[in-house]
Amino acid sequence: MNRNSFLKNSSLLAGTLLTGTAVIANSQLKNTDSAAGKPFNLNYAPHDGMFKNLAGNNFLDQIQFMYDQGFRSIEDNGMAGRSPVEQEKIGNLLAKLGMQMGVFVVDKGGNGQNTLTANKQEHIDIFLKGCKQAVEVSKRCGGKLATVVPGDFTRNLPLDIQNANVITALRKGAEILEPHGIVMVLEPLSDTPDLYLRTSAQTYMICKGVNSPSCKILYDMYHMAKNEGNMINNIKLTWDEIAYFQIGDNPGRNEPTTGEVNYKNIFKFLHEKGYKGVLGMEHGNSRPGKEGEQRVIEAYRESDNFL
Template identity: 25%
Template sequence: MSTDTGLNASPETGVSAAQPAPLRFDANLKWLFTEVPFLERFDAAAKAGFTAVEYAAPYSYDPADLKRRLADAGLKQVLVNTPMGEPGTPTRSGVACFPDRVQEFRDGVDQGLEYATALGADFLHIVGGIRPDGVSRDRAFARYVTNIAWAADRSQGTGVRLVLEAMNKRDAPGFILDTQAQAAAVAEAVGSENVGLLFDFYHAQIDEGDLLTTLDNVWDRVFHLQIADTPSRHEPGTGEIAYTRIFDHLRRRGYQGWIGCEYAPAAGTVEGLDWIKEASA
């Protein structure tokens, strides 16, 4: 499966104009290896050939325990999310755009940075949130930008970079970021080299399409990538996205960062990993 090449993204971005390098895939443990309990997924990922992992919510576990499991399995932590509410609640996609939950947002960023630092994660995903009922889009968006600027200042000196993600409106109606370009504009407006994009091909395909052009238009701000096929969010090769072309494009552009496998396996995690062999060839 994935092999850690030892290449690291530059301090500013996950992309580089260097010679093409092998692509590096990490396992998202919320989505992959769900055949076993969460704490057993580290060893399962390593056994399958992964050398790095990411997952959204580490907060139910002691960071020392998670760090030990990473070390025992020989895995690197790539990314965690800021805390989110339970499924079905207004805060299920975060609170960064909630004008009346500023302290909750700040506490969540502090907690996220604490875990990300303890685990040696490269990135903290600041989850944007779904615009609250009764709050205008302009007001929610202004609060979001202000909160991102605060988080950027807070993250300085931690070694953790912040990523922003635009989610599709089919799965997350009312999500505060509409497009990849808007997410990049927020990162630009904040003015911190510590803030960039999490570009998710699944979300981008549903809302925008024209994936290679959409990616190239924000290339300088991309820190991290995630993949799943559309429309069913299974592994690459099960849907409509031409991932062979996308992977070739990433090689040509010299992408050196991680690519998070954030998909629901169609028929078992290990059984569905053959696509990585082709992608890594």
């Protein structure tokens, strides 16, 4: 082949390749556009402030924005601290949109200052007061899941005695919540080495000891990535006691795709297991402003694209 023919044929080939690339790019763009507003395969739940630049500071406006982006749940750790009027407004909007309320935190439901491991009556009373308050919060916002953290180790007590103290206190809380269909979800954490509840297996044992449908596991994948790893296997082992998941990539505790956790594989596994519950987006945004908020949405579209 002479030089002119070779150049002519090469140009035609390059044009074909460029056209093919453009078709693929346009197809991907159309797929992304068509996904906007479509419900996700799993039920992810953003929180207050996650989309404040795109939707405004008003939480009700943010909820509407979340719905428009395809999210069908929210979570709000601080719901118990909102006024009753605000709780009702949030609950009414969720009902109107057909959205679910994920977790809210039981007020003082166990922490370093009132740990349930010590078997101190004043600590137990604070916890039970929080459970009674959770019943009223639930009535207003529609939430049926309440986060409980049993608190810190009591170092001068044997571990098995601490286990028994926690189980005993949680049974009392379950007695308050169970008639109302509310589930307290126990969250093992990685924040400090003083925290009593640290692994999914330990939390599983506590739930079995409480033996109530109102005491289950909150499997926060950010904390469990740090504390135990091997998440899919550990989820399988504790599956029958898990009622809720939370998301956060590690390191950084930001949206999926920013760290080392392969959330697409985990989401696919949960979908195949038939999980129909809420997955709380308990993480920050890796980038600031509107661009960062848009990136969060894109990251969930990418990680939810497992079918």
